[in-house]
Amino acid sequence: MTFLAARARLIVPFLIVVFLTAGLAAAQEVPPEPEATLVEAGDIPTLLDSRVTTTQDRARLVLDLTGTTEFGVHTLADPMRVVVELRAQSEDDATPTAPSGEGLVSGYSKGPAGTDRVRVELALAAPVQVQQSYILEAFEDQPARLVIDLVPDSEANFLANVQRPDAETTVSTAELATPETAPGETTTAASDVRPLIVIDPGHGGVDGGARASNGLEEKNIVLAFALKLQSLLVETGQFDVALTRDTDVFLTLSERVSLARQNRADLFISLHADSFDQPDVRGASIYTRGDLATSEIDRVLAENENRADLIAGFNPPEEAAAVSALLDLMSRTTRRQSYLAGQALIDQLEPSVQLRRFPLRQADFFVLNSPDVPSVLIELGFLSNADDTENLTTDAWLDRVAAALARGIAVYVDGQS
Ligand SMILES: [Zn+2]
Structure with missing residues (x-):
């Protein structure tokens, strides 16, 4: 269990990390038994x-x-x-x-x-x-x-x-397919340290985020989804997975970024389901950081998100002098990796759920500012749209999205090794 010690050293106290036991990791290397026939005899699709x-x-x-x-x-x-x-x-x-x-x-x-x-x-x-x-x-x-x-x-x-x-x-069904490993290669699970994925459920505590017409709050939707995605990822045996929060608490935007950086996350994923004043805007999308927003909607979304700290009485992160320094520090490698991660996630979402047009977008979200941690922000959908709101409360839809994201994360991580 040397990796546990090696990993634990990196973890700051209030980051919640789920580790796998070595036994579970080993079990994942065996391909699953084909399941019994799913359809009734004679009922051929x-x-x-x-x-x-x-x-x-x-x-x-x-x-x-x-x-x-x-x-x-x-x-x-x-x-x-x-x-x-x-x-x-x-x-x-x-x-x-x-x-x-x-x-x-x-x-x-x-x-x-x-x-x-x-x-x-x-x-x-x-x-x-x-x-x-x-x-x-x-x-x-x-x-x-x-x-x-x-x-x-x-x-x-x-x-x-x-x-x-x-x-x-x-x-039969492989909602979560593990990318195949070429002969002679070692699997990710066999390595000492698994890639660390930090999932950041947006908002929390006094900051409820967006609110649907039925009273549903973004902070609760994204937290439930983050827990679902975490357990899916852990089941693969390929990752360590940490959440920035696993309860209804407020974290500043800087704290979210710091947790990912201090723990040297391999990928940071911030989860949101915001609203917009045009109720016809719908579908999932993924953001990487960019000074120039892809569209006016994206600029407004990022601006609203970056005000989260104000809601809780903290100074907005833009006013911290350290921030502008961070922006300049972001390496080309991190930008490239963030883009590749976003693309891998979109590739897996595309056959599964409705996406916004041009679903891989850019905007100046503060939480995407880590200079050294590839970071993406996922808008699962819009609580200002009735169809999206319905999806965001439908288990089958949420399972589908979580499975697609887990596949996308596996593809991205595989491409980095
Ligand atoms: Zn949000």
């Missing part, structure tokens, strides 16, 4: 639509289905391809349009494979590894979705994966 987006850095296959189902993903050589087989029937037999332009995937096809199976093949322009694969249950007007993400890999690793006898993975 229908494949409604399929699409591929592909660039040089990444490719994603999304299959829309009438329900969740079992699926398997494996890679084949000569020629290089990724094959997805799922228990489903296909509605349209039209050949999907081949991905255009240059990217990891050069073509794809789908067709029946037996009476109750559909096979989708992705022809590869370059060696890849399956970064993650998961299935989302149908939600509101969205169909169930099977999502498979591919990232570039070396030819040697690709061939090694092809030859692995257990290369085929069959998964």
Whole structure:
């Protein structure tokens, strides 16, 4: 348990950190047993639509289905391809349009494979590894979705994966897929110190934050969500996870930033669900720090948030001389990492929930000012919008968002190691 000692040294007294036991961490290295069939016998989901987006850095296959189902993903050589087989029937037999332009995937096809199976093949322009694969249950007007993400890999690793006898993975539901580790690499869980994720539920105590028309307060919504996200992340065995507050208390904006910095967090995530005077503005979005706000809405949001300290009778952080020094100190690396973290989170949210247009935004939020801790602020939605407010009180929606964020955090952290 050396990492505990090493980690504890860094923790300031009032930061709440959840550690995993070594036993739980070890258990996470074993892939989960495939679950029993999720659908009733004879009740075969229908494949409604399929699409591929592909660039040089990444490719994603999304299959829309009438329900969740079992699926398997494996890679084949000569020629290089990724094959997805799922228990489903296909509605349209039209050949999907081949991905255009240059990217990891050069073509794809789908067709029946037996009476109750559909096979989708992705022809590869370059060696890849399956970064993650998961299935989302149908939600509101969205169909169930099977999502498979591919990232570039070396030819040697690709061939090694092809030859692995257990290369085929069959998964029923994997809301929280752990990114695969290439052969020979050690998993994150095996390292002495796990990355520390600090989650910051906005507002608290006298500062209730935004308030919905039904009286619901932002401070309570984001705290409940932070606890949910924390337990999901801890379950992966990949992270240490700390909250800046786990009760209804007030913290100054500076205290939130300091907690992340003093504990040398690997990622700081501030959670909000604000309101705006245009009730039609809705959807989730993620902010990194920028002097120039993406839009007027973003500027106003940040300005309101930065007044949080005033509400509780503290000086606003802008007046502290130290702040302007901090801004100049923010390294290019931290900015870049914050952007990458935001992008990874958006990538995972995108198939799951409604996002604002241009969901990765910039604004001058004070809590994003750590010069040395990559930081993002997540607006889960707007309490000034009725649909968002409904979502923010719906467990299934909150679970979906938490799972997507946990995946995004895993992808970001994986890319940093
Ligand atoms: Zn807020």
